[in-house]
Amino acid sequence: MATIRDVAKRAGVSVATVSRVINDNGKVSDKTSRRVKRSIAALGFEPDFLARTWRTRVTHTIAAVVADNTSPHHGIALREASAVALEHNYTLILCTTYFDSQIEKQYLRMLRERRVDGVLLNTVGQSENEIRALTKSGIPVVLLNRPLANQGRLVDAVVVDSYRGARDLVEHLIRVGHRRIAMAYDQALNEFHKRERLRGYKDALRASNLPYNPELIRATRLSHDSGIECAQNQLVFSPRPTALFAAGYGTGLATLAMLRAQGLRIPTDICFAMFDDVTWGDFIDPPLTTVRNPAQELGRQAMELVFARLADRKRPAQEIRLAPSLVVRRSCGAPKIDETLRAQSEQTQIALTMDPSDAVIAAWQGL
Amino acid sequence: MATIRDVAKRAGVSVATVSRVINDNGKVSDKTSRRVKRSIAALGFEPDFLARTWRTRVTHTIAAVVADNTSPHHGIALREASAVALEHNYTLILCTTYFDSQIEKQYLRMLRERRVDGVLLNTVGQSENEIRALTKSGIPVVLLNRPLANQGRLVDAVVVDSYRGARDLVEHLIRVGHRRIAMAYDQALNEFHKRERLRGYKDALRASNLPYNPELIRATRLSHDSGIECAQNQLVFSPRPTALFAAGYGTGLATLAMLRAQGLRIPTDICFAMFDDVTWGDFIDPPLTTVRNPAQELGRQAMELVFARLADRKRPAQEIRLAPSLVVRRSCGAPKIDETLRAQSEQTQIALTMDPSDAVIAAWQGL
């Protein structure tokens, strides 16, 4: 492999000049620049990325540490993050923690050793020390969907506004005529989002002067053995609510299965809506009303935040709050429906509100 | 930051000795080893990963280039690959190409420059040169779900046996009583898998002495604008088949929507089954009969293949063929059903055949 010295010798210049040409910094006359470039081409010289990295201490690498890359939400965020990275000629390291804080810590330590240039972190908690170590080493950390750790104002964050999402959804249900609305959330749902979604639910009720009934709030737990049965027992209400709102993906799935098991039809017997838009929500019968997380936006903004901080390390920590959007489909047909809403709903149904960009559709086309 | 020289000086030994202690190779007496370790601890010395990488030319990094990380299939494969990487103290770079061969090439060039230690590649094609360049640079390439390029026997591969999957599924449909079985595949489905699935379909028919009717094979195309309508038109049959087999994820979704649009009930009016198991297949109504790809296995084997080749570069190229498994659920209730099958199906339904490990279930629990 040709080195910068070979290039320099052949071009009859110094290595410094070659380096300047390669990096396009410093002053180099047109004439020598051309000569150097010819020399590079002739020798088929390629700068050694590793040597460069070592010398400059920039790895051109960002890591994303997520609890699970297979969830639709983070899958899309990662896809976008990788695209943004590519735009900047950066590379994205994928670290899946499986919701295991030990693995998370292990990854964070590893990433610090490797001196990645930044970390996107969807923490499961307990990594305060590792996060501090990272920032202390000058590695920017951006939290994904977790609020800023109150302890330090050192890290940026981008979060989805769970409160807004829950409130919008419940307000929609109320507007459409529901009065008795149940909410199910997963026991293991992140504390912050649990609180926020519950707050959204309550505020929506209050705004319409509806009573808040704790009886209608249920925690579900999807476990391997007990499976659906568990959720099923936990989700028996009497009298039956007219609408059921699942505050998360897992709960949504469990709830769907539970309703099927109870022989309840959607939306005839009960209306159903869930947090976390799913690509297939449009395709099944009935199409699901969901709160769509701006996953793509989240991935992009998080990445941009890293680059912004790399460009200016003094900037104050920032928390970007993204608004989810309500996707109205058939699963929430209203008990009483007014004409404007009907039209709107009808239209949505026809437009089929395909979540995704062409890219995602293309995605389906592969194996 | 303390360097190896500082450690050496403090311990009163040479840098070589320190290096030997760190890497636990070469001969070092217990006494000096202890002294060195004390010195390391005292100084808080951490070997510089970058310097090491540069010197040894091993990056401890594998890249996975996939068409789309959000598909359930590759999402799971990636999750597993990242876990295997972690076991080996390796890191996984995620490269999503969006089915764009230009981006794929760009990534492959980038990865070669970065001298990753290996590449998992779910190619969309046209990257022969880049693949060759990689292997020529001594970087092992393992193809994901693509057959070995006939041109060179340089790369390993791990593929899902599409033929087997299709054949098993169609044979199941036949056994259960279906005689008129339609198959839909996506126009953009990878050529190899298209051929294999079709072959499986035909062979299954032939084995039962059923006629092959080209009229029952349809290509669908999910496009953004035309959306479902398109699929809808393309999927009108007369007389109607009793079962419809979607040979892919995208087609599966399109088909589901189409059946709904045509007002057909599953499985009462028509039976439905699809390739590519989906995590939610269990939860919706009716639960879907699917061909489950061993995605996890695929990710693991591919990764192991890389490590195997790193350990022995002379080993002959290998193609690992993984068998998919049939997951029988409700969407294929049989027109005529015999008792054993009924029992089997019932049991499956009760066991709820949760695709995933606890990890995936946990996944659902996060935002």
Next chain:
DNA sequence: CGATTTAATGTAACTGTTTACATCAATATG
């Protein structure tokens, strides 16, 4: 017991860039 092997450690070259600083010529400035 001298010769040979083995174990433990040290010396210094090597990896390929970047960049601070030096040099020198050409140009601008007072």
Next chain:
DNA sequence: CATATTGATGTAAACAGTTACATTAAATCG
């Protein structure tokens, strides 16, 4: 015209490890 400034280029010192080879002491062998 002498001097300061600027532009173009060169020199050589980092950067922080690994490892081939050399050296020395200790152990083993005939």
